[in-house]
Each structure stands twice: as C-alpha cells, then as structure tokens.
Amino acid sequence: MTIATDARQFSSDPTIYFDGSYKAAHSLPREELERLQLEALRQRFDEMRGGVQMLTALADELGVTAIDKLDDVVPLLFKHTVYKSYPVSLLEKGRFDQITKWISRLTTVDLSSLDFSGITTIDGWFDAFDAQSEMRLSHSSGTSGTMSFFPRTDGEMHLWFRTTRMLTNDATGLPANSEAPFHCIWPTYRSGRSTILRSTDYQIQYFCGGDESKFHVLNPGRMSSDVMFLAGRLRNAAARGEVAKIEISPELRARREEFESTQKNLRQSMTAFLEDAIENLKGERVIMVGASNQMYEIARSGLERGLKDVFAPDSLIQPSGGAKGQVQPEGWRDVIKAFNGVDKLVPMYSMSEVMGAHSTCEHDRYHIVPWTILFVLDPDTGEVYPRGGQHTGRAAFFDTMANTYWGGFVTGDEVSVDWEPCKCGLTTPHISHAIERYSEKRGGDDKISCAAADGAHQSAIDFLNTALD
Amino acid sequence: MADFTIPAFIRGELVTDNLIEFGGRGGDATFLAPDPMTILDRLPLKDPGKMADLYALSLEEIIDFLAEVGKRLELSSNPLLQEALENSCLVSDMTRPLLESAYAGMHRFFQPDLVREIADFQIGIPYLEGWVESEMSNGLRVAQRAFGARALHIVAGNAPVISTMSIIRNAVTRSDAIVKLPSNDCLTSLVIARTMAEVDANHPVTKHLSVAYWRGGDTAFEQRLYDPANIEKILAWGGFASVKHVTQYIQPGLELISLDPKRSATIIGREVFESDEAQAEAAVRLAADIGSLNQLGCVNARVIFAACGTDGAGLARANAFGERVCKALAELPPHISTPAKRFDPELRAEIDALKLNPDFFKVIGCQENNGGIIVSLLGEPVDFYPKLGGRVGNIVPIDDELDAVAFMNSYTQTIGVYPESLKVRIRDTLALNSGQRIVSLGFATSGHPGMPQDSIEPLRRMVKWIVDEISDPASVPAPWIDHTSNGKGAAALAAA
Numbered sequence: 025m026t027i028a029t030d031a032r033q034f035s036s037d038p039t040i041y042f043d044g045s046y047k048a049a050h051s052l053p054r055e056e057l058e059r060l061q062l063e064a065l066r067q068r069f070d071e072m073r074g075g076v077q078m079l080t081a082l083a084d085e086l087g088v089t090a091i092d093k094l095d096d097v098v099p100l101l102f103k104h105t106v107y108k109s110y111p112v113s114l115l116e117k118g119r120f121d122q123i124t125k126w127i128s129r130l131t132t133v134d135l136s137s138l139d140f141s142g143i144t145t146i147d148g149w150f151d152a153f154d155a156q157s158e159m160r161l162s163h164s165s166g167t168s169g170t171m172s173f174f175p176r177t178d179g180e181m182h183l184w185f186r187t188t189r190m191l192t193n194d195a196t197g198l199p200a201n202s203e204a205p206f207h208c209i210w211p212t213y214r215s216g217r218s219t220i221l222r223s224t225d226y227q228i229q230y231f232c233g234g235d236e237s238k239f240h241v242l243n244p245g246r247m248s249s250d251v252m253f254l255a256g257r258l259r260n261a262a263a264r265g266e267v268a269k270i271e272i273s274p275e276l277r278a279r280r281e282e283f284e285s286t287q288k289n290l291r292q293s294m295t296a297f298l299e300d301a302i303e304n305l306k307g308e309r310v311i312m313v314g315a316s317n318q319m320y321e322i323a324r325s326g327l328e329r330g331l332k333d334v335f336a337p338d339s340l341i342q343p344s345g346g347a348k349g350q351v352q353p354e355g356w357r358d359v360i361k362a363f364n365g366v367d368k369l370v371p372m373y374s375m376s377e378v379m380g381a382h383s384t385c386e387h388d389r390y391h392i393v394p395w396t397i398l399f400v401l402d403p404d405t406g407e408v409y410p411r412g413g414q415h416t417g418r419a420a421f422f423d424t425m426a427n428t429y430w431g432g433f434v435t436g437d438e439v440s441v442d443w444e445p446c447k448c449g450l451t452t453p454h455i456s457h458a459i460e461r462y463s464e465k466r467g468g469d470d471k472i473s474c475a476a477a478d479g480a481h482q483s484a485i486d487f488l489n490t491a492l493d
Numbered sequence: 494m495a496d497f498t499i500p501a502f503i504r505g506e507l508v509t510d511n512l513i514e515f516g517g518r519g520g521d522a523t524f525l526a527p528d529p530m531t532i533l534d535r536l537p538l539k540d541p542g543k544m545a546d547l548y549a550l551s552l553e554e555i556i557d558f559l560a561e562v563g564k565r566l567e568l569s570s571n572p573l574l575q576e577a578l579e580n581s582c583l584v585s586d587m588t589r590p591l592l593e594s595a596y597a598g599m600h601r602f603f604q605p606d607l608v609r610e611i612a613d614f615q616i617g618i619p620y621l622e623g624w625v626e627s628e629m630s631n632g633l634r635v636a637q638r639a640f641g642a643r644a645l646h647i648v649a650g651n652a653p654v655i656s657t658m659s660i661i662r663n664a665v666t667r668s669d670a671i672v673k674l675p676s677n678d679c680l681t682s683l684v685i686a687r688t689m690a691e692v693d694a695n696h697p698v699t700k701h702l703s704v705a706y707w708r709g710g711d712t713a714f715e716q717r718l719y720d721p722a723n724i725e726k727i728l729a730w731g732g733f734a735s736v737k738h739v740t741q742y743i744q745p746g747l748e749l750i751s752l753d754p755k756r757s758a759t760i761i762g763r764e765v766f767e768s769d770e771a772q773a774e775a776a777v778r779l780a781a782d783i784g785s786l787n788q789l790g791c792v793n794a795r796v797i798f799a800a801c802g803t804d805g806a807g808l809a810r811a812n813a814f815g816e817r818v819c820k821a822l823a824e825l826p827p828h829i830s831t832p833a834k835r836f837d838p839e840l841r842a843e844i845d846a847l848k849l850n851p852d853f854f855k856v857i858g859c860q861e862n863n864g865g866i867i868v869s870l871l872g873e874p875v876d877f878y879p880k881l882g883g884r885v886g887n888i889v890p891i892d893d894e895l896d897a898v899a900f901m902n903s904y905t906q907t908i909g910v911y912p913e914s915l916k917v918r919i920r921d922t923l924a925l926n927s928g929q930r931i932v933s934l935g936f937a938t939s940g941h942p943g944m945p946q947d948s949i950e951p952l953r954r955m956v957k958w959i960v961d962e963i964s965d966p967a968s969v970p971a972p973w974i975d976h977t978s979n980g981k982g983a984a985a986l987a988a989a
Binding site for chain 1: 838
C-alpha cells in the first residue's frame with residue numbers, strides 16, 4: 025500500500041484502519057504515526073486549499089502553498105475567533121441568508137440552495153439546515169454574547185462517535201468492535217443544537233444500540249438556541265452597560281411560556297434525577313457523565329446508606345471538572361469507584377471544535393487520539409514548541425477526520441505535554457490531567473484600568489427571566 | 494526571586510517588614526510587599542479629629558508644600574523617581590518612552606497655579622479656606638465650609654497621572670488618603686509619597702497619606718479595612734468587575750465615588766469627506782486620539798463613527814480615510830505613542846479572523862505590534878470593541894452624524910468630534926444620550942485636571958459640605974413664636 029492510500033484510509037475512518045482497536049491506534053511507532061499524520065494533513069490541505077474560502081484567504085495572506093512538515097500547518101490553524109467572525113448583529117436581526125453565506129466560507133458543502141424564507145428564529149434556521157442539507161450545524165454556548173458555529177456534516181458526526189465507541193470499548197473492557205448497548209445517564213436536555221446536545225442522537229445510536237429508552241435524560245425537552253443566544257447577549261450587555269438596548273423580538277416574546285416550562289423541568293433536582301437513575305439502573309451497564317463533586321456527593325451518601333457496586337463492572341464513569349479552584353476530598357476517586365462498582369474512572373478531554381475524545385490511561389495521562397495531531401504553542405507568540413520532551417503551552421490540533429471543513433484549531437487551553445513514551449506503554453503523546461483555560465488563568469491579576477473591559481458573570485437565566493418580565 | 498520591593502508608606506513612615514511575594518501572573522514581574530494583614534491596623538486614621546492639623550495650615554501653605562514636592566520630582570535629580578521608572582517598566586502596560594515622558598512631566602501637576610486652579614474651579618478656594626456666609630430668602634444666614642474626609646483611593650494603573658491626581662486631590666481637599674496600589678502601577682503613588690517624606694516627613698499633608706499594596710479581592714483584609722469606622726469614602730477607578738466588587742462594602746456611612754468603566758467614541762462629520770485637506774487634518778487628529786497613552790486610557794478613541802455614507806462610495810471613502818489614519822498612527826512620535834508593549838493575543842485572534850471576511854470588514858495595518866484600522870463595512874462596531882487596544886481603531890461608516898447616538902450608553906465618556914461646528918450642533922443630543930465629555934478631535938488625552946470627570950466633580954464629592962445655620966429670631970420665623978395673624982401659633986398651623 026502506498027503512503028497516500030494508507031493515509032487516506034487512516035483519516036477517512038480510523039475505526040476501520042485500526043480494526044476497532046484503541047490499543048492498536050495508540051501503539052504505532054512515533055515515526056510511523058507522524059508519517060501517516062503528515063500525509064493525511066497534506067491531503068486535507070490540498071483538498072481544502074481551494075474549497076474552504078477562509079482557508080484560502082489565510083493561506084494566500086501567509087503565502088503558504090504546501091505542507092512539508094507537520095509544523096508547517098501551525099500558522100494555518102484557525103483561532104476560535106474564526107468560528108464567530110460574522111457581525112453578531114446579523115444573528116440579532118435574523119439575517120440567516122447572510123450568516124449562511126458566511127458559513128459557506130468555512131465548508132466545502134454547497135449551501136447555496138438552502139431556503140430560509142419565512143424563518144425568523146435561530147431554532148428554525150437550524151431545523152432548515154437539518155431538513156435541507158447533510159450539515160448538522162452546531163453552536164457554542166454563546167455565553168460571551170456571540171455564538172460560534174461549527175459546520176460539521178452528519179457523516180463527520182458518525183465518524184466522531186464511531187471512534188468514541190472504539191475508545192469506550194477499550195475503557196470498559198469490551199471487545200473491539202463491540203456494539204453491546206449501554207444505558208446512558210444524561211443529566212441535561214434531550215436535544216438542542218449546541219455541540220454537546222447535537223451529540224445525543226449519535227450517542228443513542230452508538231452507545232444505546234439505537235434504543236431511546238436506554239437514554240435517560242434530566243429534561244426531555246429541547247434547549248432553545250434562541251434562549252441561549254439571548255442569555256449570552258444579556259450577560260454581555262450587562263458588562264457593557266447596554267442592557268437597555270437589547271430588543272426582544274415578538275417571536276421570542278411569544279415563546280416565553282415554552283421557555284419557562286422547559287426551564288422549570290431542568291430545575292427539578294439534579295440529585296433526585298441521578299438518584300432515580302441509579303435506583304432504576306442497578307446492575308446495568310451504564311455510561312455516566314457528570315461533575316466530579318456531584319458524583320462524589322452521591323457516592324458518599326450512597327455508601328453511607330450501604331449501597332455499593334451499583335452498576336455493572338463494564339460501565340463507563342466519566343467525572344468532569346474540578347481541575348481548577350475545587351479541592352477534592354482525599355480519596356474521592358475511590359469513593360466514586362466503590363459506589364458505582366467500577367475499577368477505574370475515565371475522564372475525557374474533548375471540545376466542540378475538534379472531533380476527538382482523549383481518555384486517560386492508568387497513569388492519569390490524557391492520550392491524544394492519533395487522528396488528531398497535537399501542537400503545543402507558546403501562549404503569547406503562537407510559536408510551536410518542538411515535538412519532543414515536555415512542554416507547557418497552548419494546545420492546538422489538526423483533526424484529520426474533518427473532511428468538509430478545515431480541521432486546524434487553536435484552543436484556549438493550557439496543557440502540559442510529554443512527547444516521550446508513557447509508562448502505560450501507549451506511544452501517543454500524552455498530556456497532564458491539569459488543564460486550565462488561559463482566559464481564567466489570566467483574569468483577576470489585579471491590574472486596574474479605567475478603560476472598560478468585559479467582565480460580568482451573572483446567572484444568564486436569571487437575567488433572562490428578568491428581561492422577560 | 495522577586496524583581497523589586499514595594500514598601501508600604503504609612504503616614505510618613507516606610508514599612509518593609511513581613512515581606513511576601515506578589516504578582517508574576519502571565520509572565521509579569523513579581524514584587525515583595527508587606528503582608529497586608531500585618532499593616533492593617535496602622536493604615537486607617539481611627540480618629541477623624543486628628544485631621545485638625547490640616548486645618549492649622551492655609552491652602553496656600555499646602556500649595557507651597559506641593560510645589561516643594563514638585564521641585565523634587567525632577568527625573569534627572571531624584572534617584573527614587575529614577576528607580577520607580579525602571580521598575581514601572583517591568584509592570585506597566587506602557588512602553589518605556591511613554592513612561593519616561595510621564596515621569597519626566599510629573600512635576601508639572603504640582604505647579605502652584607495649576608493646583609490653585611483645580612481647587613478653585615471645582616470647589617472654590619473660599620470654601621476650602623473657611624466658612625462662607627450667604628443669606629437665604631427666608632432670612633437664614635448660612636456659613637458653609639468644605640471639609641476633608643477619610644478616603645480610600647482604589648486607583649487605576651493604566652497611566653501614572655491617575656496616581657498623581659489622586660494625591661493632589663487629597664491634599665487640596667485636606668483629606669486623609671489610603672491609596673491602594675494597582676499591580677500595573679505599584680510605583681507612582683509610592684514614589685510621590687516617599688518624595689513628600691523627604692521634603693517633610695512630619696508635614697500634615699505627608700501624615701495624611703498612606704500607600705500600600707494588597708491584592709484586590711483579598712476579602713479577609715478588605716472586610717476589616719473597608720468599614721465606616723475607618724473610612725468615609727471610597728474612590729474606585731476601574732473596570733466593571735473591580736468597581737462591582739467594591740460595591741459589596743458600601744453601607745450607610747461609607748460612600749462610593751465611582752470612576753467606573755468608561756469608553757470613548759469619535760464622530761467625524763460628513764463635511765470632512767468633501768475636502769481632502771479636512772480629511773488629512775482629521776486623520777492626524779484621530780491618530781493622536783487613538784495612539785496617545787498607547788490607547789490604554791478610557792479617554793482614547795476606539796470606535797470612530799464616520800459620516801462618509803454607507804453606500805459603495807461611502808465605504809470607499811471610509812477605507813481611504815482608514816489608510817490615512819493608519820499612516821498617521823505610524824508617524825506619531827515615541828514620547829506620545831509607540832507600538833504596544835504586548836499586543837493582546839485575544840485581540841490579535843479577533844483581528845486575524847476578520848481578515849478572512851472581506852465582505853464584512855477591511856483590516857488596514859495591524860501587522861505585528863503596530864496598530865491599525867478596522868473598517869466595519871456593515872456599519873456597526875466590531876463585536877469585540879471593548880477589547881480594542883494596542884492602537885487599533887474601528888471606523889464605522891454612517892450616513893448621518895446622529896446615527897452614532899444609537900451606540901452610546903452609560904459607559905460612554907469622551908466623544909471626540911470634528912469639525913468644531915458639528916460639536917456645537919450635536920452636543921445637547923450627545924449629553925442626553927450619556928456622552929460625558931465632548932472634546933475637539935485630537936485632544937482626547939489632553940484635558941485639564943480641574944475639569945469634571947465621568948460627569949461628576951470628584952473634588953466636590955470628596956469633601957463633606959458642612960453648614961452652620963445662623964438664625965436670628967428677629968429675621969427668621971422661630972417655631973416657638975406665634976407669627977400668624979390670628980394669633981393661634983405654630984402648633985395650630987401644623988394641626989391645620
């Protein structure tokens with residue numbers, strides 16, 4: 025096989041290339057992996073250099089015409105701002121034709137025939153995408169007052185979850201290519217168009233064997249993207265002294281009751297939901313995602329009541345958060361493990377912009393999946409650190425699986441990478457468990473300036489309710 | 494190892510005990526300063542009666558003392574000032590040439606004529622010097638006097654002049670100040686205080702000044718200091734978060750004087766775009782408003798509304814004007830403006846993304862740490878406009894000058910206008926729509942320290958207005974004397 029066809033298979037579906045084996049994927053010798061990665065990267069660059077207009081503009085400005093080594097792509101990695109580089113007033117005014125035209129500059133998918141006539145809301149706009157195209161457009165949380173949009177197709181979403189299933193089989197001790205169903209405990213909305221809520225349909229397909237009844241949700245409703253956007257705008261406006269200038273459209277006003285009832289559902293106790301799910305799913309194989317402190321509290325009180333080993337041992341327990349500012353009680357992991365009946369916890373590192381879920385090994389190191397190429401950059405200059413030794417800096421990725429949009433992305437995360445082989449035996453680069461957001465790290469440095477900057481953090485939902493009163 | 498030490502200055506005395514390390518976030522310099530808890534009890538003036546020593550002095554004696562201090566604040570001859578400048582270069586967001594010119598010009602604020610003018614314009618010297626009598630229409634005679642108060646100054650650190658002004662305001666109002674140093678200017682207030690002590694450590698003005706560093710948000714410390722038993726006023730500069738933080742301590746007996754987050758705007762009239770000369774003049778003036786102080790001040794131009802029209806020809810005029818401004822920015826002399834010390838990577842990311850969207854934005858310049866211009870082709874400011882810095886202006890084409898009003902809000906402070914005739918025409922409208930300071934284009938960072946600020950007169954807010962009401966029963970109706978024609982007396986009047 026030539027390197028070109030090899031790389032094509034590698035990036036077009038890693039689960040086939042590695043025959044469903046997570047171990048195999050993470051065990052390629054470093055040189056071989058980087059050779060594959062470089063070839064896959066070159067292929068993506070050649071395909072998209074002319075097809076993704078924003079990449080074309082960037083490559084033209086920088087004069088990049090070819091990729092000779094992995095680091096050559098670093099200047100071409102998109103910053104997070106690229107995904108929200110439209111004037112936000114277009115979204116406020118419902119100019120969906122213009123925003124779609126802007127999105128078309130991020131993708132090779134032809135969006136020119138999409139028809140948005142009569143559409144007045146963001147929710148309706150997303151539905152039109154779903155109905156008329158293969159694109160499963162998703163958005164960020166919008167807390168900054170603008171929304172980022174990610175132009176991923178249905179095909180790419182499938183790839184993302186096929187690879188995540190591969191990782192899940194390994195983490196739970198199931199055989200490669202297993203399709204054995206899990207019960208998923210999903211402590212939020214059933215659906216929505218944010219990247220996280222976009223995933224639910226795919227989770228049901230790949231983790232629940234397509235059985236909706238195995239997907240246990242806190243709130244059966246859909247999180248409205250219009251409400252998320254409005255909440256972010258209000259929060260942002262409060263910090264800018266512009267709340268009075270926010271206009272709430274008649275369409276949104278008309279939906280006030282819908283929002284309030286959906287919101288009330290969510291306000292039912294998270295703890296009660298989790299306790300119910302645990303009660304109903306005793307002995308079952310589950311996937312549970314949740315905040316580590318909440319998981320700990322439930323586990324601690326469960327153990328006190330004599331409950332332990334509540335789930336099947338091949339369950340996947342994924343605690344999240346807690347890296348910064350939260351002090352976990354001593355032995356918190358053991359408490360969660362004992363209660364849930366698993367012998368390990370598998371936190372994962374992932375983000376909306378890159379199709380990778382990086383899970384931890386027994387040495388608490390996140391291993392970067394081989395189809396996303398990691399770069400670690402100087403946080404100020406953006407210069408790339410060498411691919412050897414240990415470095416702490418800004419994480420950036422190139423996602424070789426992205427086949428309709430440019431997979432290069434610079435994160436806001438500070439990571440500590442070790443390029444040398446991990447004690448666990450896997451060959452992929454691995455990063456420390458402690459990941460911090462630069463935005464949090466650099467805030468609160470006691471520099472005071474009379475020039476106004478953003479900085480309000482108040483409950484978006486409370487603002488929303490006040491604004492609608 | 495820490496880069497330098499910031500002693501506390503407490504009422505004329507330097508404290509260098511119990512040093513702990515501060516700073517160092519995001520690659521900044523670190524410094525040592527006394528553990529705030531160890532100086533907490535010494536910072537406040539517990540007994541306000543001890544401000545009597547300030548009243549044994551005439552205002553002219555205070556002005557003379559400040560003049561002496563000013564004479565010592567000569568950069569060439571004051572080693573303390575030279576050292577503070579060097580250390581400032583490590584912590585300030587300003588570049589060395591700008592700091593040098595700020596430090597070299599510091600003494601000018603201490604000139605007697607200027608200090609006298611500040612006192613007289615904002616308060617009126619007679620009210621500071623003694624009791625001023627007036628007679629009211631009901632026969633009441635009042636004597637009023639402006640007394641100083643015990644105040645905490647939470648100063649901003651983006652420009653040294655803020656610290657300088659705070660100390661002068663404290664002196665002329667005969668107040669007692671505790672200055673909380675910001676981490677981005679932890680030197681200026683301190684070096685002025687130390688220079689005062691060199692002139693006379695026992696002078697009442699020196700004895701009523703304390704300067705110290707503690708980390709903003711250190712609630713254990715703040716809860717004990719920010720108390721009406723210790724201070725009566727807090728002058729808080731700064732952004733939304735820092736001023737909002739201070740409000741939690743405000744209670745009866747403790748007043749907030751908020752010099753809160755502010756942003757500025759610029760309006761360029763349509764007639765400018767009919768004349769090449771006017772555009773050349775406006776471009777140079779605008780570059781000065783964007784570039785002075787390296788755009789670190791709230792007074793600097795950031796979003797520029799240009800009434801050049803929003804059709805194709807209008808956008809072309811905006812782009813051409815943007816090119817001119819960008820060129821003028823690059824030509825500003827280094828003591829006025831330089832490329833940024835550190836160009837905000839977040840702003841860089843925002844600008845880089847705009848470059849990929851030529852339908853919406855035209856980016857001119859903005860290479861490396863040099864500033865530049867973003868033209869908003871859809872006629873609205875960029876979403877990230879509060880982040881504009883490093884000498885980057887955002888030109889927003891509009892059709893009518895008053896279209897700019899829609900973008901004003903309670904955070905709008907300075908509005909630079911060109912030409913002058915336009916200013917007179919629109920100033921009432923601007924004032925009614927939250928504009929606070931309307932200036933001739935090019936002079937946004939000049940001003941005069943005696944002017945109102947953020948639409949208040951800070952000195953009038955700093956003092957306590959005390960009245961002595963002098964009522965003579967012969968001329969003022971007395972409650973106990975019956976003044977009614979039917980002779981039933983005041984009690985009956987009240988009942989009726």
